[in-house]
Every structure is written in structure tokens, then in C-alpha cells.
Amino acid sequence: MASAIELTGLTKHFGEVVALEDVDLTVEEGEIFGFLGPNGAGKSTTIDTLLDFIRPTSGSARVLGLDAQRDSLEIRRRTGVLPDAYQVYDRLTGRQHVQFAIDSKGTDDDPLALLERVGIADAADRRAGGYSKGMRQRLVLAMALVGAPEILILDEPSTGLDPNGAREMRQLIREESERGATVFFSSHILEQVEAICDRVAILNKGRMSPSTPSRGCATPPARRRNSRLESTVPEGAIEAIEVLDGVQSVNASGTTVIVRIEDGSKTAILDVLESAGAEVLDFSTAETSLEELFAQFTTEPQRNRTSEADAPASETEAEPAEVAR
Amino acid sequence: MTWAVVARKDFNDARRSRSLWGLSAAFLVLALLFAGLYAFVPEVTADEEMSTVGLMTFLAAPIALFVAVASLVVAYKSVAGEAESGSGKLLLGLPHTRRDVVLGKVVGRSLVLAVPVLVGLVAMLAIVFVGEVTFSAADYVLFGLVTMLFVLVYMAFFVGISASTTSTARAATLSVLALVILEFAWDVVPIGAWFVANGFVVPPGLFSGAAMPDWVAFLANMPPSSAYLNSVGGVLTGSMSGAGPWYLSQWFSLVVLAVWGIVPLVVGYLRYNRADL
Numbered sequence: 184m185a186s187a188i189e190l191t192g193l194t195k196h197f198g199e200v201v202a203l204e205d206v207d208l209t210v211e212e213g214e215i216f217g218f219l220g221p222n223g224a225g226k227s228t229t230i231d232t233l234l235d236f237i238r239p240t241s242g243s244a245r246v247l248g249l250d251a252q253r254d255s256l257e258i259r260r261r262t263g264v265l266p267d268a269y270q271v272y273d274r275l276t277g278r279q280h281v282q283f284a285i286d287s288k289g290t291d292d293d294p295l296a297l298l299e300r301v302g303i304a305d306a307a308d309r310r311a312g313g314y315s316k317g318m319r320q321r322l323v324l325a326m327a328l329v330g331a332p333e334i335l336i337l338d339e340p341s342t343g344l345d346p347n348g349a350r351e352m353r354q355l356i357r358e359e360s361e362r363g364a365t366v367f368f369s370s371h372i373l374e375q376v377e378a379i380c381d382r383v384a385i386l387n388k389g390r391m392s393p394s395t396p397s398r399g400c401a402t403p404p405a406r407r408r409n410s411r412l413e414s415t416v417p418e419g420a421i422e423a424i425e426v427l428d429g430v431q432s433v434n435a436s437g438t439t440v441i442v443r444i445e446d447g448s449k450t451a452i453l454d455v456l457e458s459a460g461a462e463v464l465d466f467s468t469a470e471t472s473l474e475e476l477f478a479q480f481t482t483e484p485q486r487n488r489t490s491e492a493d494a495p496a497s498e499t500e501a502e503p504a505e506v507a508r
Numbered sequence: 509m510t511w512a513v514v515a516r517k518d519f520n521d522a523r524r525s526r527s528l529w530g531l532s533a534a535f536l537v538l539a540l541l542f543a544g545l546y547a548f549v550p551e552v553t554a555d556e557e558m559s560t561v562g563l564m565t566f567l568a569a570p571i572a573l574f575v576a577v578a579s580l581v582v583a584y585k586s587v588a589g590e591a592e593s594g595s596g597k598l599l600l601g602l603p604h605t606r607r608d609v610v611l612g613k614v615v616g617r618s619l620v621l622a623v624p625v626l627v628g629l630v631a632m633l634a635i636v637f638v639g640e641v642t643f644s645a646a647d648y649v650l651f652g653l654v655t656m657l658f659v660l661v662y663m664a665f666f667v668g669i670s671a672s673t674t675s676t677a678r679a680a681t682l683s684v685l686a687l688v689i690l691e692f693a694w695d696v697v698p699i700g701a702w703f704v705a706n707g708f709v710v711p712p713g714l715f716s717g718a719a720m721p722d723w724v725a726f727l728a729n730m731p732p733s734s735a736y737l738n739s740v741g742g743v744l745t746g747s748m749s750g751a752g753p754w755y756l757s758q759w760f761s762l763v764v765l766a767v768w769g770i771v772p773l774v775v776g777y778l779r780y781n782r783a784d785l
Contacts, residue, residue: 197784234601237784256603264601270593274524275517286513287602323598 185248187212187334187365188233192242195228195389202228203389205242210367210382215360217380218369219477225389226369227267230338234264247333260288263327265320267338267369273312277303277322280311284326297325302351316343324355335359337368341375353379373477385477416440420459427451438464510604514612515619522582522620531578532624538574539628540635542567547639558641561744563632564651568740572733575621575659576691580683582621583666586613587776588679591785600785610671610777618663622656629655650743657762658736661769665732668776674783690731698727726755732768735761 188210195203203225210216220226231237232244235255244251246258271280281294298304301321306314311322320343327335340356341349356366356379370376376383385392416435424433424442430452431443442452456463522528545552546566553566587610590596599609629652636643669686670679702711702724713720720728729738742748742758750757 231785236597236600256605259601259603262601264597266594266597266601268594269597269601270595271598272517272521272595274521279517279520283513283517284602286516287510287604326598326602 185212186210186245187214187247188216188367189245190229190232190242191245193229193232193239193244194241195225195232195237196240201389203232203239206386206389206391208384208391210365212365213360213363214381215356215366215379216368217376217383218367218386219373219376219383220369220371220386222371224371224386226371226386227338228389229386230267230336230369233336234259234262234266260330261333263329263332263335263364265323265327265335265337265340267342269323271311271314271319271322273310275311276308277311277314277318277325278307280322281325281329284329288330290330292329294325297328298322300328300355301325317345317348320344321348324352328355328359331362332364334365334367337366339370340368341370341372349375417456417459417461420456420461423455423459424452427455509608511608511611511615514599514604514609515616518586518613518616519619522617523623527581528620528624531581531621532627535574535578535624535628536631538570539567539632542570543632543635544639547635547641558639560636560642560644560647560651563636563641564647564740564744567632568651568737569733571625571655572658572736573691575625575655575662576687576733578621579617579659579662580666580687582617583613583663584670584679584683585676586617586667587671587780588673588676589670591674591783592676596785606781607777610667610773610780613670614660614664614667614773617667618660621659621663625655625659626652647744651740654736654739654743657739657765658732661732661736661765664769664773668772668774671773671776671780673779674785691733694731694734695728697730698724701727722753722756725752729756729761730764732765735764735768739765 186209188208190206190208193203193206193208194201206225206229208229218226218229228237232239233246233251235252235258238252247261249258251258275283277298278294281292281297285292285294295304295307298307301324303314303318303321303325306318311319314322320340324337324340327337335356337356340352344352353375356368360366368376416438421433421435421440424430424440428451429444433443434441440456444452453463453466543563546563547558550558553562587596590599590609600606604612629648633643633648635641665686666683669682673679673682698720699714702714702720703709729735738758738761742750742761748757748759754760
């Protein structure tokens with residue numbers, strides 16, 4: 184079975200500006216895939232490449248097993264698109280917009296039924312130029328739903344929507360997913376992604392996060408734990424912890440030791456420390472949430488600086504709990 | 509091939525634009541004014557008998573200018589505007605090739621201009637009948653057909669310019685520049701070329717009105733409007749071959765017209781097809 188989306192070494196330069204650098208990404212058929220990153224990370228550039236709005240400098244993009252450049256027309260026949268930074272045709276009505284999408288795809292959908300689904304059927308015969316931002320977003324979503332596409336590509340779908348609208352958007356995405364569609368959507372808002380995605384990838388400054396390629400929100404990364412210990416650090420203790428099962432990294436700074444672990448080895452760490460002669464003053468654990476992964480990846484430089492600056496508990500580490508003894 | 513879908517969308521969009529209605533009204537007034545002048549003020553022409561051919565000949569030059577200016581207004585934003593505003597992302601997110609987009613634009617916008625021109629031509633019939641102008645349906649239809657071709661050519665020309673850039677400002681600049689050169693400043697080109705070819709000496713007969721060499725005449729006939737007027741003359745007189753060499757004939761003017769439509773359109777399309785949107 185072909186992947187719904189497959190990016191291989193995708194690179195795009197605009198003159199001197201590097202928009203994407205060697206991006207690899209695989210989205211499987213049928214999943215809801217969240218594409219996360221701060222503004223300007225290159226999310227839209229990636230999506231524009233999938234739709235052949237722009238051509239990669241090097242690397243390749245495949246959608247539904249087809250080449251994004253050579254077979255673009257076939258891809259767009261089978262894809263529903265909600266682009267970023269689009270503009271509607273001010274003088275055409277909502278119904279005419281949807282009808283245009285229906286005619287373009289050669290399907291026999293009912294424009295009014297689609298507008299009903301996105302909640303703007305009552306404005307069907309008004310000019311889209313008079314629509315609010317949220318209504319335009321709903322209108323273009325209705326256009327994307329035309330023809331029950333195999334894959335939905337949504338660029339910042341919740342833009343311009345109020346919380347209620349964003350919830351309805353998520354509901355629609357779930358419905359489409361249940362129908363069997365693959366959903367690939369980008370967002371800079373964590374909650375949007377966390378709420379519905381099966382898997383997530385984080386893009387920052389044109390590069391994929393090294394820690395989260397194709398790892399889902401509900402799969403290993405989310406169960407990673409940070410254990411924080413306030414302790415005097417005896418000679419050799421760090422090395423002894425590092426070789427323990429499940430330990431991914433150890434950081435000691437002043438009297439704070441931060442250990443990143445998979446499941447179940449917390450007490451082993453304490454044992455090692457205490458048997459090495461350390462006095463443990465305080466101990467806390469925290470799950471690494473998507474938010475932390477996002478923060479870790481997108482604010483890397485600052486984080487390094489603060490951890491070097493001997494701060495016993497720096498807030499950029501994002502451990503929420505710290506229990507005093 | 510979904511160009512027809514794009515054309516229909518474009519026509520639907522444009523026909524609701526106020527500038528189109530203004531354009532139509534302007535053309536209607538212009539057509540009726542000129543027809544009225546021809547029919548009721550004999551002094552404006554030397555025609556002994558008022559006829560359809562006479563009316564058309566009288567009308568062709570103002571129509572040519574109107575079509576040139578109006579097609580610029582209608583077309584300069586057609587492709588560049590969609591690329592700039594982001595509606596192009598909506599358009600190309602749907603399964604259209606960029607060729608479909610360009611072709612659809614040419615057809616859609618040509619219809620936008622063809623409708624008011626046809627309305628004007630039909631409205632003029634009233635004056636033709638009231639003013640006792642000899643009416644020839646065949647001449648009328650032929651004139652209408654050549655004029656439609658001319659509309660299509662100028663629209664393709666400006667859509668081509670619009671497709672060659674993603675900035676409406678640049679599209680506007682290029683379009684106005686092209687219009688000024690082709691419609692207002694072209695006279696200096698054949699004369700200048702003649703002057704240069706004559707070794708930078710004013711050729712004898714340049715100002716005395718003596719016949720210019722054939723190749724200078726060809727240059728003078730080159731702009732779309734001149735080619736259109738030459739074609740109209742040929743069609744209405746029923747003589748397409750003329751007396752001079754083949755490249756001065758009326759049928760060749762039709763070829764020149766077609767070239768004005770096709771070449772800029774192809775160049776614009778090729779640039780658009782390569783562009784990052």
C-alpha cells in the first residue's frame with residue numbers, strides 16, 4: 184500500500200532563503216496527521232509543494248503514490264485542499280464557489296448540502312466578499328470536501344474560527360477520517376493538533392524535528408518522562424545512571440539532575456544515586472507532552488543557554504511538578 | 509480539459525463587476541454616437557450614399573481603440589491578480605492545469621468584452637433603420653465576426669502579459685506600455701526604420717506623401733489595430749488580396765492579428781507554467 188504522502192529529502196530555496204532543508208516525511212493512508220510548527224517554519228511551503236504551486240529545489244514529494252509535479256492534476260482530482268493565505272472571489276456567492284469546485288472535479292455533489300455541513304447554508308446566496316473570515320474558512324472547507332476526496336490537505340484550518348468553529352472543524356475532520364480519508368493538516372496551535380491527530384511531525388526553520396519524525400502523540404515520545412532530582416552529585420553517579428535500562432539522557436547542573444527515561448526505571452535511578460552516597464533532597468517526574476517536544480525543538484538555542492547558566496530549576500525545561508521535601 | 513469551467517467561473521465573476529457595466533454603457537454610447545453622426549450628419553463623411561459598409565468603415569477605428577483599451581482593463585489582472593491575491597491557490601487547488609487556467613481566462617474575459625460590443629452593434633441597427641442607411645446583413649455579420657476575432661486577439665495578448673508575471677503592478681505597467689507603443693506611438697516605428705534604412709537621411713517622399721516602400725507599409729500595418737482595420741476593409745470590400753505584395757494583403761493582416769494573439773499568450777503561459785505561486 185502506498186503512503187498517502189511521502190517526502191524525500193525535500194529542499195526548497197527561494198534565492199538565498201532556505202525554506203525547506205532535506206525534509207523527510209511519511210503519512211500513512213487513513214490517518215490524521217498533524218503538521219506542527221511555528222509561523223514561518225515552512226509548513227505552507229511544504230503543502231504548496233504537494234500541490235505543485237511551487238517546485239522543489241531538490242528532493243521529491245509524492246501524494247497517493249503519484250509524483251507531485253508530473254501527476255499533479257490526478258493528485259488534485261483526488262485531494263481536497265484548504266490552502267493558506269487564499270482569497271475568495273468577492274463577487275461570487277458561496278453556492279457559486281462550491282459549484283465551481285463541483286464542476287472542476289466533475290462530481291455531482293449538492294452545493295447546499297456541503298454548505299449545510301460546514302454551517303453556512305443560510306448564506307449560500309450571498310456574495311462571499313461579504314463573508315466574515317470564519318465564514319470564508321468554512322466556505323473553502325466546503326469546497327475541499329467536494330467529491331469525498333481520498334486525502335484532505337488543510338493548511339491552518341482553524342484560522343479565523345472562534346473556539347466553537349474550531350471544535351466543529353475538528354468534528355468534521357474526524358468524520359472525514361471515519362469515512363476513510365487521510366487528513367494532513369498544519370497548525371501552529373498545539374491544542375488543535377493534540378486534540379485529534381493520530382501522529383504528528385514538527386517542522387522548524389525548514390527542518391524536521393529530529394526527535395519526532397513519524398512518532399505519534401499517543402506513542403512512545405509522549406510516555407517519555409523527565410525525572411528531576413535535587414541532590415548532591417557524587418563522582419561517577421552520572422555515569423552509573425546513564426547505563427541504566429531505559430535512560431536516554433542525563434543532565435547534571437549544580438544540585439539538579441535531570442534524567443530523561445522511558446518507562447519504569449525511576450527507582451533504579453534513586454537507588455544508584457543513594458548507593459553512590461548522594462542525598463536526594465527532592466524528586467519529581469513529568470511526562471513530556473507534545474507541548475514540551477514542540478518547545479524543546481523550536482526553542483533549542485535558548486534552552487541550551489539557560490541550562491548552562493547553572494539555574495537550579497529553569498522554567499524552559501517545562502517540568503510542571505516539583506515536590507518539596 | 510477544464511478550461512470551460514474556468515471560463516464560466518471567470519465570466520460569472522466579471523459580469524458582476526461594476527467596471528464591466530460601465531464599460532458596456534460607454535461602448536453603447538460610443539457606438540450610438542458614431543452611428544448617429546454617420547446617419548444624420550452627412551458632413552462627417554464624404555459618402556454619397558449611406559451604407560453599411562460606409563458605417564462600418566467609419567466605426568472601425570473608434571471600435572479598435574475602444575477594444576484595445578477595454579481589453580487591457582479587463583485582462584491585465586486576469587492571471588497575475590489571482591496569483592497575487594491568493595485566489596489562485598483556490599483555483600489551482602482544484603484539478604485545473606495552468607494551461608486550462610490561461611485558456612479559460614482568455615475565453616471568459618473575451619466573452620466579457622464580446623457581449624457589450626455585440627450589444628452595441630445590435631443597438632446600432634436601430635439607427636441604421638431609422639437613418640435610411642442601406643442595410644446589408646452579410647456585411648454586418650462579417651464585420652461582427654472580424655471584430656470578435658479582434659477582441660479575442662487583444663484579450664489573448666493582455667492575458668499573456670498578465671500570465672508572464674505574478675505582480676499586478678508589473679502586469680499593469682507592461683500592459684500600458686504595450687498599449688501606448690502599439691496604439692499611440694507606433695507611427696514613429698515605420699518612419700524611423702525607413703529613416704535608418706535610408707542611411708540616416710530623411711527619405712525623399714517621407715513628408716510629401718509619396719508612396720512608401722512596401723516593407724515600410726508592412727511595418728505600418730503591423731499593430732493589431734492596423735491589422736484589424738486592414739482586415740475589415742478587405743472583408744467589407746470582398747477583396748482580401750489587394751494589389752500589392754502578399755504581405756500587404758488583407759488576408760495576411762488576419763495572420764498578423766493571429767500572431768499578436770498567439771505569441772504573447774504562449775510566452776506568458778510558459779512563464780506562468782514555470783512560476784512558483
